[in-house]
Amino acid sequence: xxxxxxxxxxxxxxxxxxxxxxxxxxxxxxxxxxxxxxxxxxxxxxxxxxxxxxxxxxxxxxxxxxxxxxxxxxxxxxxxxxxxxxxxxxxxxxxxxxxxxxxxxxxxxxxxxxxxxxxxxxxxxxxxxxxxxxxxxxxxxxxxxxxxxxxxxxxxxxxxxxxxxxxxxxxxxxxxxxxxxxxxxxxxxxxxxxxxxxxxxxxxxxxxxxxxxxxxxxxxxxxxxxxxxxxxxxxxxxxxxxxxxxxxxxxxxxxxxxxxxxxxxxxxxxxxxxxxxxxxxxxxxxxxxxxxxxxxxxxxxxxxxxxxxxxxxxxxxxxxxxxxxxxxxxxxxxxxxxxxxxxxxxxxxxxxxxxxxxxxxxxxxxxxxxxxxxxxxxxxxxxxxxxxxxxxxxxxxx
Amino acid sequence: xxxxxxxxxxxxxxxxxxxxxxxxxxxxxxxxxxxxxxxxxxxxxxxxxxxxxxxxxxxxxxxxxxxxxxxxxxxxxxxxxxxxxxxxxxxxxxxxxxxxxxxxxxxxxxxxxxxxxxxxxxxxxxxxxxxxxxxxxxxx
Ligand SMILES: Cc1ncc(COP(=O)(O)O)c(C=O)c1O
Numbered sequence: 234x235x236x237x238x239x240x241x242x243x244x245x246x247x248x249x250x251x252x253x254x255x256x257x258x259x260x261x262x263x264x265x266x267x268x269x270x271x272x273x274x275x276x277x278x279x280x281x282x283x284x285x286x287x288x289x290x291x292x293x294x295x296x297x298x299x300x301x302x303x304x305x306x307x308x309x310x311x312x313x314x315x316x317x318x319x320x321x322x323x324x325x326x327x328x329x330x331x332x333x334x335x336x337x338x339x340x341x342x343x344x345x346x347x348x349x350x351x352x353x354x355x356x357x358x359x360x361x362x363x364x365x366x367x368x369x370x371x372x373x374x375x376x377x378x379x380x381x382x383x384x385x386x387x388x389x390x391x392x393x394x395x396x397x398x399x400x401x402x403x404x405x406x407x408x409x410x411x412x413x414x415x416x417x418x419x420x421x422x423x424x425x426x427x428x429x430x431x432x433x434x435x436x437x438x439x440x441x442x443x444x445x446x447x448x449x450x451x452x453x454x455x456x457x458x459x460x461x462x463x464x465x466x467x468x469x470x471x472x473x474x475x476x477x478x479x480x481x482x483x484x485x486x487x488x489x490x491x492x493x494x495x496x497x498x499x500x501x502x503x504x505x506x507x508x509x510x511x512x513x514x515x516x517x518x519x520x521x522x523x524x525x526x527x528x529x530x531x532x533x534x535x536x537x538x539x540x541x542x543x544x545x546x547x548x549x550x551x552x553x554x555x556x557x558x559x560x561x562x563x564x565x566x567x568x569x570x571x572x573x574x575x576x577x578x579x580x581x582x583x584x585x586x587x588x589x590x591x592x593x594x595x596x597x598x599x600x601x602x603x604x605x606x607x608x609x610x611x612x613x614x615x616x617x618x619x620x621x622x623x624x625x626x627x628x629x630x631x
Numbered sequence: 632x633x634x635x636x637x638x639x640x641x642x643x644x645x646x647x648x649x650x651x652x653x654x655x656x657x658x659x660x661x662x663x664x665x666x667x668x669x670x671x672x673x674x675x676x677x678x679x680x681x682x683x684x685x686x687x688x689x690x691x692x693x694x695x696x697x698x699x700x701x702x703x704x705x706x707x708x709x710x711x712x713x714x715x716x717x718x719x720x721x722x723x724x725x726x727x728x729x730x731x732x733x734x735x736x737x738x739x740x741x742x743x744x745x746x747x748x749x750x751x752x753x754x755x756x757x758x759x760x761x762x763x764x765x766x767x768x769x770x771x
Binding site for chain 1: 638641695
């Protein structure tokens with residue numbers, strides 16, 4: 234769908250690494266350029282027309298994000314540099330103050346590094362304990378395993394909405410309901426879920442959500458931290474400085490601004506925020522349900538073809554997002570990626586920042602194709618054609 | 632050497648590398664070497680006696696270029712003195728960087744003589760050398 238909107242696709246590249254980052258449509262590129270060319274003043278500062286225009290566009294983007302994830306209040310939308318930044322703010326700005334030694338944090342072994350290492354650091358600092366919800370045979374999180382993992386000490390469950398290696402979708406709504414009955418917070422890493430399906434934070438009753446602009450047709454270096462207002466109110470900034478203080482004096486009397494400014498110290502990524510707003514408008518015009526359906530169809534199409542190739546081992550036969558992880562028998566994943574690259578096919582080889590998953594799936598690295606709505610069946614056919622002859626891979630990968 | 636022969640040598644060393652052995656053995660010095668940008672990860676083990684490399688083996692996971700390169704490195708360096716080995720490595724490094732080098736001493740390692748044109752695979756070919764160099768330099 235919508236291929237003509239993406240200038241990079243005109244180069245003939247077959248881009249199947251959307252889990253890493255997505256391509257940018259022309260309208261997003263134009264929107265960013267427009268800011269730099271026509272009104273590149275700072276936000277929240279000046280008393281002149283240009284600066285007002287910046288504020289309008291910047292705060293306009295906040296409203297676009299609010300509507301997109303259906304947050305109740307605009308102040309619940311904090312602009313960050315991306316999912317990693319948002320998760321670090323959640324862990325060190327909120328949970329570091331809230332958790333005590335002996336409290337338990339539940340994650341899984343298929344989380345991205347950004348939803349693992351900050352919690353590990355908290356474990357070291359506070360003596361809180363990081364524990365894992367067991368995954369089932371398809372590497373899914375089931376409610377049964379969630380309830381098994383919860384103890385009286387569990388204080389927070391932090392999960393990707395969709396994981397980046399398996400592409401499994403977590404039952405977030407059931408989890409929040411179950412967790413909240415037990416006074417447990419739920420953090421959702423939305424990096425791979427928000428770009429690919431409708432996300433309603435009120436309906437899902439998520440306490441904190443993190444997302445990245447660049448994985449949803451937006452620019453790099455911008456993301457969002459969503460938190461329920463009452464929780465964000467008690468979050469402490471992890472960065473202090475300009476733009477977030479009301480006043481301060483030489484005697485260390487500091488008054489901070491209200492949300493959301495309090496959590497956005499320093500000059501923000503203005504072009505990025507405005508570009509993200511445009512990207513969301515673009516996705517909404519296509520329709521998130523349509524995107525989801527299209528990707529599921531395309532994935533099924535690819536799986537049906539891949540499964541008939543005997544030397545291909547699919548790691549995640551079952552998945553909800555557009556992610557396909559596989560290996561070619563006896564060939565190192567990276568060599569396959571190099572081979573495909575010779576034919577302008579971009580796929581990722583490696584452990585995909587989920588280093589603790591290898592114990593679960595039994596392989597240390599995989600080739601990952603991650604689809605988005607602009608990928609096509611023709612592209613899949615082309616890749617399948619390249620993969621179906623193992624001798625050819627062996628011959629041409631060097 | 633023509634392209635087809637080079638490819639055959641690389642593939643042969645990849646599919647059946649010399650001296651791949653699991654685990655740590657006594658009497659060997661060990662160095663782990665990995666590429667930041669990719670997932671190659673090798674352990675290199677060297678046994679030195681009388682200033683001479685008596686044996687080398689490796690284990691770990693790496694792509695075709697790194698794996699073949701470690702295999703080729705191993706059969707070329709065994710039996711060399713430390714100084715000879717460092718000299719060899721220096722030559723190999725020059726070749727990888729596309730600089731002038733002495734082709735005559737590299738033997739089959741010249742299969743990588745074009746790899747400087749492929750930036751993303753240069754590091755793969757050099758990876759095992761980076762590891763062993765750390766061990767040998769400690770001996771100087
Ligand atoms: C599940 C998941 N979480 C977090 C991240 C980190 O996102 P970013 O690098 O944009 O901060 C990624 C990106 O790969 C991801 O896939």
